[in-house]
Amino acid sequence: xxxxxxxxxxxxxxxxxxxxxxxxxxxxxxxxxxxxxxxxxxxxxxxxxxxxxxxxxxxxxxxxxxxxxxxxxxxxxxxxxxxxxxxxxxxxxxxxxxxxxxxxxxxxxxxxxxxxxxxxxxxxxxxxxxxxxxxxxxxxxxxxxxxxxxxxxxxxxxxxxxxxxxxxxxxxxxxxxxxxxxxxxxxxxxxxxxxxxxxxxxxxxxxxxxxxxxxxxxxxxxxxxxxxxxxxxxxxxxxxxxxxxxxxxxxxx
Numbered sequence: 001x002x003x004x005x006x007x008x009x010x011x012x013x014x015x016x017x018x019x020x021x022x023x024x025x026x027x028x029x030x031x032x033x034x035x036x037x038x039x040x041x042x043x044x045x046x047x048x049x050x051x052x053x054x055x056x057x058x059x060x061x062x063x064x065x066x067x068x069x070x071x072x073x074x075x076x077x078x079x080x081x082x083x084x085x086x087x088x089x090x091x092x093x094x095x096x097x098x099x100x101x102x103x104x105x106x107x108x109x110x111x112x113x114x115x116x117x118x119x120x121x122x123x124x125x126x127x128x129x130x131x132x133x134x135x136x137x138x139x140x141x142x143x144x145x146x147x148x149x150x151x152x153x154x155x156x157x158x159x160x161x162x163x164x165x166x167x168x169x170x171x172x173x174x175x176x177x178x179x180x181x182x183x184x185x186x187x188x189x190x191x192x193x194x195x196x197x198x199x200x201x202x203x204x205x206x207x208x209x210x211x212x213x214x215x216x217x218x219x220x221x222x223x224x225x226x227x228x229x230x231x232x233x234x235x236x237x238x239x240x241x242x243x244x245x246x247x248x249x250x251x252x253x
Contacts (some may be wrong), residue, residue: 010225020050020228052236053228061239062215066189069210070195075185076138077120077207079175082111082145083167083195084126084137085188095145098135103238106142110211111186112148113187120184122150123174125167164191164245168198175204182207189213190238194245201249214238 011017020159021072027042085104093099111122119202126137138157146152158174161167175183187195189210199206214235219225 006226007228011229014230016049016053016230017228018234020046020053023049045153049233053230055225055229055231055232056221058235058239059215059219059231060234061243062213063217064066064189065191065193065227065239066136066210066213067216069189069192069208071210072207075118075184075207075209077118078184079178079182080111080114080118080120080122080181080184080186080209081171081175081206082107082122082124082141083185083187083191084124084141084161085163085191087126087135087137087140095147096140100141100142100144101124104141105188106212108144110209112145112150114184114186114209115145115150115154118184119154119155121156122181123156123158123171123183125161125171127158127160127162127166129162136177164198165201167204168195168204172199172204178251184209186211189245190215190242192251194242197246197249 013019014044023042023046027039027044027046030039030042033039084108086101087098087104088101089098091097091099113120114120124138124141125143126141128134128136136159142152142155142157145155156178158167158170161170169199171183175181183199183204183206185192185195185199185206186209189212192208192210196206196208
């Protein structure tokens, strides 16, 4: 009983739960004080934030991005393009400094596993987001791929891209330079739709290969999924980022 009680209380005394309670509580106070407009605004913000922190909502958003993709049983290609997804800068590591972000690590591991099956060269695309002296992403990812068994000579780095559109343009140029015509595009499943659009805009057809999925089919709805969690909010925010990016691509194309 104490274990369950702890699991119920903890989400509401840690962010974002504590902030949701504060916003919703203020909304209720204002509403009962007949300050209807500001009270309802607070309630709408608080409940919307709560919704984004819930497992069923995050899963629904992710499924909308991932549903059309599946893991190819026998992918055919002549090169693997691994898109960067962020690093944790200036942290110690076993073989150097800086490391892939937790979300990026799934792409790195899948790239290493895919290499063991296909023995194809890997292009790693990822630069430095801001000119603040931080690490460039591609060399960090390359170091991990080498640690995981991919020969250094089989890895090509593209270290200038700052977003998905630049990933596509700069990597397409490398493919043309080396004569690669059937690239396998490896990234998170929720990112594949926008990434494929970017590569098509760059004039390159790709075979999508999802590194991992975050939206699950047939998830049982239990009481735990209705508790707010920061990790779930991050998943919802990542999905919304993709929807906005897809909308932008469709508007500018």
